[in-house]
Amino acid sequence: MLRAAVALAVIVGPRAATAQDKGVTLAVEGRASANPSIAAQGQFVAIAWSAATASSMDVFAATSRDGGLTFSAPAQVNLVPGEARVNGELPPRIALVPRKGTTPEIVVVWTAKAATSTRLLSARSIDGGRTFSASKAVPGSEGEGSRGWESVAVDETGRVFVLWLDHREAAMPAGMHHQEPAAGATAAPPPKGDPTERAGLSKLYFSSLDGTHAVQITQSVCYCCKTSLVTAGKNVYGVWRHVYPGSQRDIAFAMSRDGGKTFSGPIRVSDDQWRIDGCPENGPAIAIDRSSRAHVVWPAPPDGKNESPLALFYAMSRDGQTFAKRVQIPSRGPASHAQIVIGVDGSPLVAWDEIVDGARRVEMARVRVDASGKTTFAAVQPPDAGPGQWYPVLAATPTNTVAAWVRQSDKGSTIGVARMR
Amino acid sequence: MVAAVIAVGSVAGCDDGKTVRAPSIGAAAPAFTARGLNDEPVSLAGLRGKIVVLNEWATWCEPCRDELPQLEALHRQFAPQGLVMVGVSVDGAGMGGDVRDFAQAHGMTYPIWLDPDKQLALKFLTLGVPETFLIDRTGVIRWRKIGALPVGDTTLAAAIRNALGT
Numbered sequence: 001m002l003r004a005a006v007a008l009a010v011i012v013g014p015r016a017a018t019a020q021d022k023g024v025t026l027a028v029e030g031r032a033s034a035n036p037s038i039a040a041q042g043q044f045v046a047i048a049w050s051a052a053t054a055s056s057m058d059v060f061a062a063t064s065r066d067g068g069l070t071f072s073a074p075a076q077v078n079l080v081p082g083e084a085r086v087n088g089e090l091p092p093r094i095a096l097v098p099r100k101g102t103t104p105e106i107v108v109v110w111t112a113k114a115a116t117s118t119r120l121l122s123a124r125s126i127d128g129g130r131t132f133s134a135s136k137a138v139p140g141s142e143g144e145g146s147r148g149w150e151s152v153a154v155d156e157t158g159r160v161f162v163l164w165l166d167h168r169e170a171a172m173p174a175g176m177h178h179q180e181p182a183a184g185a186t187a188a189p190p191p192k193g194d195p196t197e198r199a200g201l202s203k204l205y206f207s208s209l210d211g212t213h214a215v216q217i218t219q220s221v222c223y224c225c226k227t228s229l230v231t232a233g234k235n236v237y238g239v240w241r242h243v244y245p246g247s248q249r250d251i252a253f254a255m256s257r258d259g260g261k262t263f264s265g266p267i268r269v270s271d272d273q274w275r276i277d278g279c280p281e282n283g284p285a286i287a288i289d290r291s292s293r294a295h296v297v298w299p300a301p302p303d304g305k306n307e308s309p310l311a312l313f314y315a316m317s318r319d320g321q322t323f324a325k326r327v328q329i330p331s332r333g334p335a336s337h338a339q340i341v342i343g344v345d346g347s348p349l350v351a352w353d354e355i356v357d358g359a360r361r362v363e364m365a366r367v368r369v370d371a372s373g374k375t376t377f378a379a380v381q382p383p384d385a386g387p388g389q390w391y392p393v394l395a396a397t398p399t400n401t402v403a404a405w406v407r408q409s410d411k412g413s414t415i416g417v418a419r420m421r
Numbered sequence: 422m423v424a425a426v427i428a429v430g431s432v433a434g435c436d437d438g439k440t441v442r443a444p445s446i447g448a449a450a451p452a453f454t455a456r457g458l459n460d461e462p463v464s465l466a467g468l469r470g471k472i473v474v475l476n477e478w479a480t481w482c483e484p485c486r487d488e489l490p491q492l493e494a495l496h497r498q499f500a501p502q503g504l505v506m507v508g509v510s511v512d513g514a515g516m517g518g519d520v521r522d523f524a525q526a527h528g529m530t531y532p533i534w535l536d537p538d539k540q541l542a543l544k545f546l547t548l549g550v551p552e553t554f555l556i557d558r559t560g561v562i563r564w565r566k567i568g569a570l571p572v573g574d575t576t577l578a579a580a581i582r583n584a585l586g587t
Binding site: 035054056086090118146202223282310355 | 479484485538569
């Protein structure tokens, strides 16, 4: 028996058949396409992904002007061949900056190989995705060690923000680790074998592409789980997997009410008490609805025990200061790589992949939270319910939601894209 | 038809026996294939009859880096007695060169397999990286560690000795 104090939710109704059309496949000939991300502005949709040969990896993007029905031919984003270093929790991220009277400016941020480390780069397209500019370093992202698991968001003024995990201090020789001491305190000694202490070297950084430096929001962040960043008005919201005392890797949230200058929190979204000294590679996702409620989804074992299969959880905050008790989203198998978007009807749509019958499959559910806080989930038929589908991503246009995901087969991998009602 | 999951408040859920769980200690290790650093096909089946430590890791994984010295030490200590230590990298497609460079830079002298599609994670239902399995000569899982080996761990060495019969 599972013994976990969770609120279980109701699944209402049979699966809704919601794929609007047959969908399209994005691929680069001769390469394995994977690790998509997606953004939409009006009916303009842009997808970025990685395409790898046997020995290198590059970032590509394709765009749609009809809400995801058709897409342009892929265009390579990075000008330095083979520099991309991305994966499913660390995909190239894409964002759209609105422009009056023309297509949005496209911004792509990705992790790239540096000499002995990795760095974050960005490039822009002002011709609808046909070509991309030379890349520039994300301000504050240069340094030794690895970094990435970034997320990007655009605010109402068109500023592009980036949130990422940074391990520059983990790359320093022992004894040179720097931790910000509190006023009057001395710097802490280098961490030893304790995993919580060691995680203190993993930092969460935030930067604006038009800035000159990065701000450290917090330390002790889980090493390799994706972050998620969204804006609404002047507010900026971020979620990530944190390392709490006892090496508990639970989800944390922070928000800025001044356009990213300062952040409150972090606050613990849910006391899952998941103790693991490793990289779950399974981060959270956040969306903000029209009422400024924050909706967060993430995977965790229901009882915090590594022996239990991963479940999917949801929690909502009305004020950005406290979250309601987590609710488990029913799944048939171990669930991973959750994503969430506010759909056309104003309700959140969740996508994830799970392992069922020995294969990875994409699943989806719509979230309804009534005035009393009661949560229900309506299962949604994914665009492709077949085996070998994973890493779904979602974006909303004014008329539909667009889903993209990785299709894996013996012949390689491609990106599936479909519009959903 | 309404498909419903019972709702509301704090309840204890039940394992209905259909829950998918990772293969446990004492269970047969699932079949698993990958590619070696020279793109040669490799498989767990090809190591049948040997004592195998299968370590899932990645170049970008900090806890993985932390446990490497212990794994290398175990490899050097027990390989002469027949242990096969295998590092299964889940770095992305096309990253074989990075993995090779990393292995050389960090003194990893045991075989490295490449698993960019994370088949090990799919078959063994691993939770992330690192994760380590000890598999005996008959293909049965005898030891498993989710997360990094603690500094000074002796349990894996003990399990290896037990499997080797020494």
